[in-house]
Amino acid sequence: MxxxxxxxxxxxxxxxxxxxxxxxxxxxxxxxxxxxxxxxxxxxxxxxxxxxxxxxxxxxxxxxxxxxxxxxxxAEALDDWAGMSLVTPGLLHEKPDRLAREFLGISRAHASEELAALLGLRRGASVHRIRMLWRQQGQAVALDEVTLPLERFDTLDARWLRQSAGVWAVLQQHFGVRLRVAAEQWRAVALPREEAQLLQGREGDAALFYLRVAEDMQGQAVEWRERWCLTGSLGLTRLQQD
Amino acid sequence: MxxxxxxxxxxxxxxxxxxxxxxxxxxxxxxxxxxxxxxxxxxxxxxxxxxxxxxxxxxxxxxxxxxxxxxxxxAEALDDWAGMSLVTPGLLHEKPDRLAREFLGISRAHASEELAALLGLRRGASVHRIRMLWRQQGQAVALDEVTLPLERFDTLDARWLRQSAGVWAVLQQHFGVRLRVAAEQWRAVALPREEAQLLQGREGDAALFYLRVAEDMQGQAVEWRERWCLTGSLGLTRLQQD
DNA sequence: TAGTGGTCTAGACCACGCT
DNA sequence: GCGTGGTCTAGACCACTAA
Structure with a gap:
């Protein structure tokens, strides 16, 4: 870019x-x-x-x-929620609860053609695939699947992810990369079986599916993230700031 | 403010x-x-x-x-979608279809305490309540309920809404007010009966509920909008810009 | 009172678009 | 070639914070 x-x-x-x-x-x-x-x-x-x-x-x-x-x-680097938070539906200025993080695992995969194009990688290039769960007062509220280019972050260590405050914090601390949102998308979907199990929800329940591409400060796309949110008693909120 | x-x-x-x-x-x-x-x-x-x-x-x-x-x-004033668009799920940079607007009606109501506080009105102040439908290729995809302070827009005419490109275009053309997003919220909900009828969807289907407060260029909150989106084959997308 | 960012000025030269 | 925005400088004074 x-x-x-x-x-x-x-x-x-x-x-x-x-x-x-x-x-x-x-x-x-x-x-x-x-x-x-x-x-x-x-x-x-x-x-x-x-x-x-x-x-x-x-x-x-x-x-x-x-x-x-x-x-x-x-300034503090943004966390994995990039200025968004889960709050009581309808209330926009509420002080949100701090979410607890549960690291589920990291694996390797190959980038699809579309993903490779977005992240500026070769087709089929290796990527990290990270999964994590977010809890509010013990209740699972969101499930993330994060994709990062393996080449750029080849020394990424699972222990960092387990101990740190999230993927963005790890990239900031260990690679000096600060991210910001480049593009995002929201959908309402019926919760798939696998995600329902991890989120302890019912398959087919209405869930908020959030898709995001993040870039570094030079405008290079770096992260692809898919997030399933159980928003039954929550709203995913962002306050604009100048 | x-x-x-x-x-x-x-x-x-x-x-x-x-x-x-x-x-x-x-x-x-x-x-x-x-x-x-x-x-x-x-x-x-x-x-x-x-x-x-x-x-x-x-x-x-x-x-x-x-x-x-x-x-x-x-610059062109933003339209009612404020830089967002409905596109094919997963594709972020797709050129979106133009949405057709269907004006459903305007009525008067009284601001709840919460709404009055947000828009800087007296409790119980009169407001306009506007409903409109958005169609993509004939298919209803979104239903809006817009709340505006009556006092500031007391000459608002239903004909303007019927003919113009949307609420934001009307406010720009007839009141010289340009809006921008101040706060927003997303939720996945089961589609309520009334909204299901208007959107020609099934009651209980997963729908994207989008809530937004918009402000004028001086930072005064002006509009409260609730939107139900049928995102079955669509994603609500925004590309960040600098 | 000293040091910081915030505002404002006047002037220079560069890069780009058009004709 | 001319007019536009884009970059850069040097210097002045104001407003706020902290010791």
């Missing part, structure tokens, strides 16, 4: 990449204070206005946040 | 408001070319950089778009 690698990027784009890299390399951790705009301008040998432009872009991307009078900070 | 009316706004915020106003008053129509940044700077008696900041914000809000070497243009 972004094949303009060697085309001579604007200074502020180069600065964005360098800042993203430093975050990826854990030189700057979440909630850490960045140097001031003037310091950064000196480091990068550009004007403060150019640094400001780069920072503003990253703030809009959700990578950084600013506090007037205090400074610019690294 | 935005009660900083008289607090002395920055110049670029004042310019944004004036530009939005001119669009609302149809002084500038969709796809129309705006004066150049330098012209606007002269009109508003500010520097070109300040105009640029205002235009950049409006571009990010989806109100304007720029074409290097050509100029800055007014």
């Amino acid at each position: 972004n094949a303009k690698s060697l085309l001579r990027l604007p200074l502020y784009e180069q600065i964005k990449l360098q800042i993203l890299q430093r975050i990826a390399n854990s030189e700057w951790a979440s909630n850490e204070l960045l140097p001031s705009e003037w310091d950064l301008a000196e480091q990068f040998a550009v004007s403060q206005g150019t640094v400001r432009k780069a920072l503003t872009d990253l703030v809009n991307d959700g990578v950084l946040f600013r506090r007037q009078g205090r400074g610019t900070f690294v | 935005n009660a900083k009316s008289l607090l002395r706004l920055p110049l670029y915020e004042q310019i944004k408001l004036q530009i939005l106003q001119r669009i609302a008053n149809s002084e500038w129509a969709s796809n129309e070319l705006l004066p150049s940044e330098w012209d606007l700077a002269e009109q508003f008696a500010v520097s070109q950089g300040t105009v640029r900041k205002a235009l950049t914000d409006l571009v990010n809000d989806g109100v304007l778009f720029r074409r290097q070497g050509r100029g800055t243009f007014v």
Whole structure:
């Protein structure tokens, strides 16, 4: 998608990449204070206005946040729910419960033609296939099947998935990759047998099927995720933010 | 939400408001070319950089778009689907069919306490209640129930709704109000009897229930919408854009 | 009071689209 | 070639936060 690698990027784009890299390399951790705009301008040998432009872009991307009078900070990476939450139906601004994660397993598979095209892989390329369950107050509420390109994440370790806060957290911590939603789709489906068993629901019950493609900060598609949600007493909610 | 009316706004915020106003008053129509940044700077008696900041914000809000070497243009207002579309399940980048609209009716109702709070109304305030049906190739695929504050849109005419492209188009054309999504929620539900009849589906079938609050460009919540979608052979899709 | 981000200016040059 | 938006600079002052 972004094949303009060697085309001579604007200074502020180069600065964005360098800042993203430093975050990826854990030189700057979440909630850490960045140097001031003037310091950064000196480091990068550009004007403060150019640094400001780069920072503003990253703030809009959700990578950084600013506090007037205090400074610019690294934002928390999004979790596997990417700003969405499960709350009481009809109530949009409710404070959601924290979901518990249960790692079910990881296996290898081969990308279908369609998936390969979406993730920019060779047809039939190897992929990781991860399954996990989400619980709210002990009750299973969502089942995820996550597909990642094996080549890019070849050192992915099942233990990381078992211990960490989710796939996005693992990619952030171990590969320096921060994801954001690129495309998504919702459907109401009758719950299939296998998913019904895992979710402890009844086969044929109405379930929310959520499909999502996530990309890295350079716009390269990285993750394909399918999610079955039992929304009987819940709603999948997102509040827009500017 | 935005009660900083008289607090002395920055110049670029004042310019944004004036530009939005001119669009609302149809002084500038969709796809129309705006004066150049330098012209606007002269009109508003500010520097070109300040105009640029205002235009950049409006571009990010989806109100304007720029074409290097050509100029800055007014963007089309979003339709009632707000960038979402119904496409073949699993295919995210498919070119969607155009949906046909069928206006079912408009009536008056009173806002529940919750609704009044969300839309910033008195409890029990009067509201418009609009129902409409969406068809794809003749087949009913979605049913909308839209709630608008009556006071703000007291001259709303059913004929406009019958003839126009949807509620958002009517609000744009007749009230100069452009909407954007503020919060949204999805659920899978068993289709209720009344909705099943209107959608020509079977009661109890799995349906996608979509709930949305929309706000104007000043952040004032304006619309509450409930939508039942028959997604049996369709997926409700959105592509993220920057 | 010092240091940070936020706003605003004036001016320069580049990249692109059109004619 | 001209006019547009796109990038970049240098400098000024304001508003907020924290010590």
